[in-house]
Amino acid sequence: MKWEVVIGLETHVQLQTQSKIFCGASTAFGSEPNTQADAVSLALPGVLPVLNREAVRCAIKFGLAIGADIAPRSVFARKNYFYPDLPKGYQISQYELPVVGKGCLTIRVPAANSEQPEDKVVNITRAHLEEDAGKSVHEDFHGMSGIDLNRAGTPLLEIVSEPDMRSAAEAVAYAKKLHELVQWIGICDGNMQEGSFRCDVNVSVRPEGSEKLGTRREIKNLNSFRFMQQAIEYETRWQIETLEDGGTIQQATVLFDPDSGETRAMRTKEEANDYRYFPDPDLLPLQITTDDIAHVKAAMPELPDAMKARFEQEYGLPAYDAATITASRAMADYFVAAAGALPKEFAKQAANWVMGSVAAKLNEESREIADCPVSPAQLAGLLKRIQDGTISGKIAKEVFDAMWVGEGDADAIIESKGLKQVSDAGEIEKIVDEVLAANAAMVTEYKAGKEKAFNSLVGQCMKVSKGKANPAQVNEILKKKLV
Amino acid sequence: MINKSLKELGALLAAKQISSVELTREFLARIHRLNPSINAFITLDEEKSLAQARAADERIAKGEAGPFTGIPLAQKDIFAARGWRTTCGSRMLENFVAPYDAHIVTEFDRAGVVNLGRTNMDEFAMGSSNETSYYGKVRNPWDTERVPGGSSGGSAAAVAARMCPAATGTDTGGSIRQPASLCGLSGLKPTYGVCSRYGLVAFASSLDQAGPIAKSAEDLALMMNVMAGFDARDSTSLPREKEDYTRDLGKSLAGLRIGLPREYFAEGLDSGVAQVVQTAINEYRKLGAEIVEISLPNNKLSIPVYYVLAPAEASSNLARFDGVRYGYRAPEYTDLNDMYCKTRAQGFGAEVKRRIMIGTYVLSAGYYDAYYLKAQKIRRLIAQDFDQAFKQCDVIMGPTAPGTAFKFGEKTADPVQMYLEDLYTIAVNLAGLPGMSIPAGFSSGLPVGLQIIGNYFDEAKMLNVAHQFQLASDWHTRMPEGIRE
Numbered sequence: 013m014k015w016e017v018v019i020g021l022e023t024h025v026q027l028q029t030q031s032k033i034f035c036g037a038s039t040a041f042g043s044e045p046n047t048q049a050d051a052v053s054l055a056l057p058g059v060l061p062v063l064n065r066e067a068v069r070c071a072i073k074f075g076l077a078i079g080a081d082i083a084p085r086s087v088f089a090r091k092n093y094f095y096p097d098l099p100k101g102y103q104i105s106q107y108e109l110p111v112v113g114k115g116c117l118t119i120r121v122p123a124a125n126s127e128q129p130e131d132k133v134v135n136i137t138r139a140h141l142e143e144d145a146g147k148s149v150h151e152d153f154h155g156m157s158g159i160d161l162n163r164a165g166t167p168l169l170e171i172v173s174e175p176d177m178r179s180a181a182e183a184v185a186y187a188k189k190l191h192e193l194v195q196w197i198g199i200c201d202g203n204m205q206e207g208s209f210r211c212d213v214n215v216s217v218r219p220e221g222s223e224k225l226g227t228r229r230e231i232k233n234l235n236s237f238r239f240m241q242q243a244i245e246y247e248t249r250w251q252i253e254t255l256e257d258g259g260t261i262q263q264a265t266v267l268f269d270p271d272s273g274e275t276r277a278m279r280t281k282e283e284a285n286d287y288r289y290f291p292d293p294d295l296l297p298l299q300i301t302t303d304d305i306a307h308v309k310a311a312m313p314e315l316p317d318a319m320k321a322r323f324e325q326e327y328g329l330p331a332y333d334a335a336t337i338t339a340s341r342a343m344a345d346y347f348v349a350a351a352g353a354l355p356k357e358f359a360k361q362a363a364n365w366v367m368g369s370v371a372a373k374l375n376e377e378s379r380e381i382a383d384c385p386v387s388p389a390q391l392a393g394l395l396k397r398i399q400d401g402t403i404s405g406k407i408a409k410e411v412f413d414a415m416w417v418g419e420g421d422a423d424a425i426i427e428s429k430g431l432k433q434v435s436d437a438g439e440i441e442k443i444v445d446e447v448l449a450a451n452a453a454m455v456t457e458y459k460a461g462k463e464k465a466f467n468s469l470v471g472q473c474m475k476v477s478k479g480k481a482n483p484a485q486v487n488e489i490l491k492k493k494l495v
Numbered sequence: 496m497i498n499k500s501l502k503e504l505g506a507l508l509a510a511k512q513i514s515s516v517e518l519t520r521e522f523l524a525r526i527h528r529l530n531p532s533i534n535a536f537i538t539l540d541e542e543k544s545l546a547q548a549r550a551a552d553e554r555i556a557k558g559e560a561g562p563f564t565g566i567p568l569a570q571k572d573i574f575a576a577r578g579w580r581t582t583c584g585s586r587m588l589e590n591f592v593a594p595y596d597a598h599i600v601t602e603f604d605r606a607g608v609v610n611l612g613r614t615n616m617d618e619f620a621m622g623s624s625n626e627t628s629y630y631g632k633v634r635n636p637w638d639t640e641r642v643p644g645g646s647s648g649g650s651a652a653a654v655a656a657r658m659c660p661a662a663t664g665t666d667t668g669g670s671i672r673q674p675a676s677l678c679g680l681s682g683l684k685p686t687y688g689v690c691s692r693y694g695l696v697a698f699a700s701s702l703d704q705a706g707p708i709a710k711s712a713e714d715l716a717l718m719m720n721v722m723a724g725f726d727a728r729d730s731t732s733l734p735r736e737k738e739d740y741t742r743d744l745g746k747s748l749a750g751l752r753i754g755l756p757r758e759y760f761a762e763g764l765d766s767g768v769a770q771v772v773q774t775a776i777n778e779y780r781k782l783g784a785e786i787v788e789i790s791l792p793n794n795k796l797s798i799p800v801y802y803v804l805a806p807a808e809a810s811s812n813l814a815r816f817d818g819v820r821y822g823y824r825a826p827e828y829t830d831l832n833d834m835y836c837k838t839r840a841q842g843f844g845a846e847v848k849r850r851i852m853i854g855t856y857v858l859s860a861g862y863y864d865a866y867y868l869k870a871q872k873i874r875r876l877i878a879q880d881f882d883q884a885f886k887q888c889d890v891i892m893g894p895t896a897p898g899t900a901f902k903f904g905e906k907t908a909d910p911v912q913m914y915l916e917d918l919y920t921i922a923v924n925l926a927g928l929p930g931m932s933i934p935a936g937f938s939s940g941l942p943v944g945l946q947i948i949g950n951y952f953d954e955a956k957m958l959n960v961a962h963q964f965q966l967a968s969d970w971h972t973r974m975p976e977g978i979r980e
Contacts, residue, residue, distance in 0.1 A: 051595050055815040057588065057696040058575045058597060060729050090811050092858070094835055101814020157831075159819065288858035290867060293701035293808055295730050 013256070014220040017248045018228075019183045019213060020175035023190055024168045025200045026144070026208040027070040033143050033167035034061030034104065041206050045149070049161035053146075055099035060294050063088075067167040068298065070199040071111045071141050072308040074169060077197050077315055078136055080115030082305055086140075088295045092288040096159050097146035105170075107289045110140035111298060112169075117193070118317065119185040120335065128332075134186050135174040141298075142168050163207075169199070175214065175225065180244035184237050187211055191237075196316060196341040204235045211235075215244055216261070217251045226251070227261040231268055231275055243268035247275045319344055327351060327359035336367050342381045346370075349388030354395055361395055369412055386415045394422040407431050407479055435482040437489070440473075443481060444489050447472045458494060466490070496521055497657040498974065501566060501714045504660060508555060508565040515555070515565030519548040519609050522567050526611065526658045529978055532639060535653035537572050537630045538580045538613040547609040554607050563721055564607030569653050569662040572613040573620060574705070575694040576600045579610070583696045584618040584628040584646075587816045587823045587842035597694020598726045599663065599705055606721045611659050615649030618844045619813065620670055620698040622646050623916035626907055627846040635678060636975040637941055641900040644674030644916075650708045651678040656978045661709035661718055665695060667702045668801055669896075669920025672932035675708055676895035676944025679934045679973060681961065682708040683715045686951050687927035688733035691726030697812040699805035700731075702924040711971050712933060712961035716740040719954060735952075743959040749783035751960065754888030756791040759919055765898040767938030772894045775935035775945045775964070779892075782963055787888050791880045796873050797922040798914055803857050803870035804925075809847075810854025816842060849910065878926040885950045890960055894919055895932040895944035919946055929954050933961045934970040942973075 032039055035052035052059045075082045089107035115136045123130040146164035148157045171190065177183045191209055194200040201208050211234045216226035231247060234240045246268075251261055266275040291297075314322070316338040323334040337347045343366065351362040370391070374381060394411055397403045403411065403426055414425045426432055434440060447469060448455055454472075458465035473486045496518065499507070507513045523541055530536050544567065551565035575581050575593035577600075582588045596604065603610070617627040625633040625648030635643040636656040643652040647664030651674035654662050664671040666684035675682030683706045690705040697703060707718030719740040726732045755776065760769060776786060818824035818838030825837035843851070857866035884891060897918055906913040923930035928948055935945035945964075949957040965971050 054820055056575070056593070056595065056821070057581065057583065057591070057815070058593075058692075058694040059595075060693050062728060062730050092811050092814060094814065094817060096817075096819045096831065099815060099820060101817060102811050286860045288811070288855065288860075288863075290807060290811070290858055290863070293699075293731075294697075 015217045015252045015255075016220045016222070017178060017180075017244075018175045018216050018218060018225060019177040019179075019244065021171075021173045021177075021183060021187060022212040022214070023171045023173075023187065024144075024210045024212075025074075025171060025194050027067050027167040027169055027199055028201055029064055029066045029070070029167055031064060032165035033064050033067045033141065034165055037165065039166050041203075043162055045158070045160035046162060049146075049164065053099065053161050053164045055101075061104060061292075063295060063298065064167060067141055068111070068300070069308055070167070071139065071169055072300065072305055073197045073199055073312060074139055074171070074194065075112035075115065076305070076309055076312060077193055078112075078115030078117055080136065080139070081113040082300055083109060083111050083113060084300055085109065086111040086298045086300075088141075088292045088298065089289045090292050093285045095145065096157060097148045097161070097164065099146065099161060099164055103143060103145065104292055104295070105142035106140035109297075110138040111300070112139035114138070117186065117189055119182065119189045121182050121185055132182065134176045134182075137172045137174055139169050139171045142170055144168050175216075180241045180248070183213060183244055184241050187240060188237060192340055193316065197313060207235060209235075211240060213240065213244060215247045215251065217248060217255065227263050229261065229264045229266050229275075229277075231266050232278065234268060239268055239270055242270075242273055243275055246273055250275065313341075316341075316344070327356060327363070329360060329363050333360070333363045333367065337363060340381070346381050346384065346388050350391045350395070353389060353392035354399070358395055358399060361398070362391070365391060365395065369409065373416060385418060386412065390415050390421055397422050397426060401433055401435060401482060402426060403431055403433050404479065404483060407433070431480060433482050434477055434480045435485060437485065440477075440481055440485050440489055443473050443476050444486065444493060447476060448493060455494065466494075497525065497660075498710075498972070499660070500711060501563075501660055501709070501717045504566050505562045505564075508551075509560060511555065515548040515551040515567070515609060516545060518565065519544055519567045519611070522611055522659055525656075526653075529656050529658055533634050533636060533652050533656050533658070534631050535615055535633055535643075535649045535656065535658060536569070536612045537582055537584070537615050537628075537649070540579065540612070543578065544609055544611055551607045551609060561606055562717065563603070565609065567609040567611045567659060568603065569611045569614050569650060569659040570600065570603075571647055571650050571663050571665060572616055573665055573696050574600050574663065575696070576610065576613075579613060581613070581696070582630065583620070584616040584630060585843065585847070586629040589629070589823060591822050593694075595694065598691035598728065599722045600694060602721050602724070608721070614647070614653050614662055617646035617648065617670075618847050619696070619809070620646040620665055620667055620703075621809070621846050621850055623669065623673055623913055624901070624903075624906065625649065625674075626903065627844055629844060632903060635900045636978050637679065638900060639977070641902055641941070642677065644677035644896070644900065646670040646674075647682075647708060648674045651675055651680055651682070654678070654680055654708055654710065655975060657974065661707060661714050663705060663718075663722070664708045665698075665703055665705050666920075666924065666930075667698050667704075667805060668924050669917040671706045671708055672920050672930055672944065672946060673896045673916060675932040676946075677900040677942065679942030679970070679975075680708055680710060681712050681715050681931065681933045681965075681971060682706065683719065683931040683954065683958070684923065684929060685719065685723060685954055686733075686929045687924075688731050689723045689735075689929075689952070689954070691724070691729040691732045693726055693728040693732075697808075699808040700812060701808060702801075702805060704924070711965055712931075712958045713741070713744060713965075715931070716744060716955070716958045716962075719958075723954075738955065740955050740958055743955040744962045746959050747783060748779065748960065748963050751779075751782075751784040751890070752787055752888040753779055753784050754787050754789035754884050754891045756789050756794065756884070756891060756893055758791050758794045759893030763897050763915065763918060764894060765938065768894050768896070768898055768943050771936035771938055771943040772892075772945055776892060778964060778967060782967060789884045789887055789891065791877075791884060791922065793873065793877045793880050794922050797877055797925055798918060800870045800873045800877065800925060801917070801921045802853065802914060803866045804874065806850040806854030807857050807867055808854070810851045810858065813843075813847070813851055818842070846910075874925050877922050881922075881926045881928060881948075881950075889950075890953070890957060891948040893946050893948075895946040896920070899938050899941035899943060923948055927951070929957060931957055931961060933964065934973070936970055937973075942970075
């Protein structure tokens, strides 16, 4: 039997606010335990929550970015359960009425019948605001647990997708796109190691062609895309094998162990809590006016898909280039800064450089584009020298490498290394004559009809000129002399 | 000195005819003499009280005093106060010293008020007789074999025994008005949202409201001037301008329309109480008021609705008492779950546990719609009854409680009997309206309270309605025999 895997994601995005969602304590990462636990974080008797408006603005931004409706009225509810790092004995979340409604995200996935990837729309069910819990620390306490409440009350946006993904690759593509988007709109720092972006993945399998969803298992707290891929692949295999062996799948929450590469059940549905959700009487319903939305909208950056379309139109970039460059805000910003300093017709060349040499070098050195040693202005300066014929494309690579290691701007490097292209006809003629004299055999071959010999002669001229001769001129003069 | 009004005490302090330290010592001396038999206070800290009194005297000497500077008051043990043990009447918080101040504590501090001590209460404000306190029952100064009412029974008994001139309370279903009624005092539960709940240990968040208990309506008005006001730390606090609650005192009641809900004078009301209330209403006629009969048809549902909603909120509000961060933790346990179970089994009393169980049940999957959601719908109907009623009248009057102070143990066996104590008060909390109780006379030697219910934010008007009655009567000046000098 052929099986189909069905995947949906719940993503917890830590919002980049200065203070916590319901109190003034700092959200900074990595402080000494409990130094950011004020009276509200500690849930002392009598304290009350007050909603952080900045967290609401982040949620509105996200809703606008995925084309979702922003609820004019949403409700905070209490999710009740006991856990030592949950100080109030309940988490304030949104349940029946979330702040962000249905939206969608377009991802690029490998196409079945084509080399070119194709677009796929992943629907987003909802996104809601909630508070994070603290952390239980099990080392150093000899049979006891330590509790650190610095993280308790950190604002989260939980983004729930529809079960629209059909492979681990699609799930990862969705997660990456989401990861990029929340950073793009500035609501999350995207730091997965510090837990700023965490994914729970619901996986089920069903016979291909079946309409009915299989029983799902939820893989909790995946904090890297690589682990996500591995976990989903393992989980899918495990579920298919279990069913093929005549077994059944129990609804369960599972954890992924990166060391063994396996998933294992943490708790089954029977052990699941009854969270006894009810509207939090300490908080009024969250009202969002069209004015509030307009304010956020006015401050929104251009979104990746809009920017992609603009790059195609304004700069004439091919769709693939536009998509690659807008895959990250930092790369798009870099491109815009470089291309903006050049005439429009050079945008494609700028794109080639950003996607080519720049990306390759960054990749080689595992660096982010934000700390690229060659600034966009420097890159533009280099491209200008290609444009005006000062250097050839080949010499440009050499100049770029020199800029990368900090030898200065393009002009200075061209000057100090004497890389300026030779375009003086007299000088080139001298070189051509020299080459023709030294390569009589090739000249004979060419005259006998061997076209390839011509290219070899050009190559010799370039070599003699140390790459500096203007190739177009070399061609022209050679042709003339060989008639 | 002990029978003086807040206004008189303020004047004596301002004129330096008495110092705050002297006044504080006088009340502390009374507390020492009377509290062992009344048990109105859980915690006293003379050094702290006297330090506040000395600071107040310095303010007075410098001419920086306000109308409350140097006046000693008592605080219900439900308000967090920095450096004071805040027990909420529970073993769970026996050793909990609050590291921060409740909003109203801050307001009293700024006014220069001296805190005489922390008054006893039903555990986590759950009770109508003060018999559920871990720190022992409070005795009613009018008859020490009887209850003072609850949950603010300690505050009421302390004022009734003149151990303090006035005290703070909280009212979730009648916890200010019913003890005021049973102890012959004036008590006010303001409109929901008028007094900040920040630092008030939550019982049922959508119903809890702080308010004063005092000897007279005028004293209540002065207390409200300090306690009321917007606080950004409570999302349910109403952003309103500070108001002067004494501004209406002295206005005529001519033409005042008083609504009498027929449901308040039906089965369940003690005949002696009914008679006292009717006599008081007649007094209002003499003051120029008109009487109109009104109906609150859904009032009978207020007790069942309350005993779904209040426990639901309480079951969640009290989840933080888990032995992890502060408060009581069982001395021995085998694992985390066992720690939770033993801590909460040992730390909470029977009534609190009963309500946590009820609340957990009504919020459970499969029961939520039938109980919690249904109760919320009826709550809206109850509020609409009042909206209708206030089209026909300016204030509503009736009994505060169905009877007078009852004997210890009389209603503890059957929780429903105890819950019926709040038959006339609970609907006011469900609707979020202001309500008050004032002394209206006696039945078999025990005080009877008259309840006055006003429309939203009508506190100043209600206080004058009470004040005019107190100008025409002396019930509020009566004092229990046993505690005279």
